[in-house]
Amino acid sequence: MYLWNIKIVAGTLLLVLLLGVLYSSIFQSHRFFLVFENKYISQLHRNGPQPDFRTHDFHFEVPDHLQYKQPSILQGRTDVVTVTPWLAPVVWEETFDPVLLDSIYRPKNMTIAVTVFAVGKYIMFLKNFLETADQHFFVGYNVHIFVFTDRLDDVPQVKMAVGRQLTVRAVPSYSRWQEISARRMEMIQILIEEKLHNSADYIFCLDVDSNFHNHWGAESLGGLVAVVHPGYYEVDRSRFPYERRPASRAYIAPEEGDFYYCGGAFGGLLQEVHLLTKTCRTNFEADAKEGIEAAWQEESHLNRYMWINKPSKVLSPEYLWQDFKPRKPEIHIIRFSGVIKNYALIRPNV
Numbered sequence: 381m382y383l384w385n386i387k388i389v390a391g392t393l394l395l396v397l398l399l400g401v402l403y404s405s406i407f408q409s410h411r412f413f414l415v416f417e418n419k420y421i422s423q424l425h426r427n428g429p430q431p432d433f434r435t436h437d438f439h440f441e442v443p444d445h446l447q448y449k450q451p452s453i454l455q456g457r458t459d460v461v462t463v464t465p466w467l468a469p470v471v472w473e474e475t476f477d478p479v480l481l482d483s484i485y486r487p488k489n490m491t492i493a494v495t496v497f498a499v500g501k502y503i504m505f506l507k508n509f510l511e512t513a514d515q516h517f518f519v520g521y522n523v524h525i526f527v528f529t530d531r532l533d534d535v536p537q538v539k540m541a542v543g544r545q546l547t548v549r550a551v552p553s554y555s556r557w558q559e560i561s562a563r564r565m566e567m568i569q570i571l572i573e574e575k576l577h578n579s580a581d582y583i584f585c586l587d588v589d590s591n592f593h594n595h596w597g598a599e600s601l602g603g604l605v606a607v608v609h610p611g612y613y614e615v616d617r618s619r620f621p622y623e624r625r626p627a628s629r630a631y632i633a634p635e636e637g638d639f640y641y642c643g644g645a646f647g648g649l650l651q652e653v654h655l656l657t658k659t660c661r662t663n664f665e666a667d668a669k670e671g672i673e674a675a676w677q678e679e680s681h682l683n684r685y686m687w688i689n690k691p692s693k694v695l696s697p698e699y700l701w702q703d704f705k706p707r708k709p710e711i712h713i714i715r716f717s718g719v720i721k722n723y724a725l726i727r728p729n730v
């Protein structure tokens with residue numbers, strides 16, 4: 381009996397020892413594996429084949445001895461909120477230093493792609509859009525503007541600064557403006573897949589019937605970027621013009637949602653905008669099959685997407701104002717603004 385007990389104790393000890401050896405050897409090989417993989421990844425980046433999307437470097441290096449105003453964590457804008465509850469910055473004038481940002485972002489030699497749709501009579505807005513973009517939008521960066529239009533002959537000749545390019549893509553003429561709006565997501569998705577994935581870092585999708593009035597630059601860069609709509613930032617969310625029919629894939633309940641975002645300006649890293657456009661397009665098409673069109677088409681689907689997939693940077697209404705709206709005290713600068721237009725004149729149907 382006594383001998384038997386000793387055997388059990390000895391056996392247990394041996395088992396514990398064996399398990400210990402086994403555990404440490406697995407742990408070690410796991411560590412080796414990780415080290416190996418890290419080496420492999422850094423080599424890939426240096427000289428190997430490129431991944432599908434350009435990987436953006438989030439390392440913020442500034443030149444030695446760069447002079448700029450001392451930052452403070454005590455003093456700043458007090459009339460507006462500059463961070464969301466999920467800790468995304470909300471960009472307002474005086475919350476960033478453009479010189480400091482340019483010193484970080486310019487050396488990265490990134491390319492910013494822009495999509496703009498000038499279908500039907502909206503072509504009349506293209507000249508001012510392009511000319512003012514040249515003066516204010518990412519000045520000093522590589523900017524590649526893609527114009528989608530059914531009026532190839534009416535695309536204006538606009539002189540653009542060095543490093544800026546314009547590409548025109550033909551689209552069919554649609555009879556309903558709702559359809560033009562709906563197909564934009566699909567066209568942006570295809571553009572990213574076919575053309576941009578290796579030639580741009582960020583993309584912004586902007587409305588053509590708007591002009592730039594002031595600086596719009598690197599402060600707007602982020603993974604997923606949305607602009608708060610100038611018409612609804614003082615309004616309770618139950619009164620946002622979200623899609624309210626539960627049957628639609630763009631549905632948001634009255635007690636849900638963060639902000640009402642603009643369909644006329646959004647952007648971010650290519651992979652983020654690719655996922656957004658793909659999702660919105662899929663949901664739009666599934667709705668259409670069931671005979672549902674969301675209240676504000678792509679804008680409704682975009683708002684639903686941005687509610688579930690929070691933007692990593694939120695741009696204040698400075699980034700898409702409306703010319704007909706009187707300026708409010710918290711709006712210290714208007715960077716981009718929708719022109720006053722007569723819908724009856726420019727839309728194929730109203």
Ligand SMILES: *[C@@H]1O[C@H](CO)[C@@H](O)[C@H](O)[C@H]1NC(C)=O
Pocket residue numbers: 489491522
């Ligand atoms: C910067 O980017 C542009 C556009 O992608 C490219 O043509 C140029 O060669 C790049 N310059 C440097 C120094 O990498």
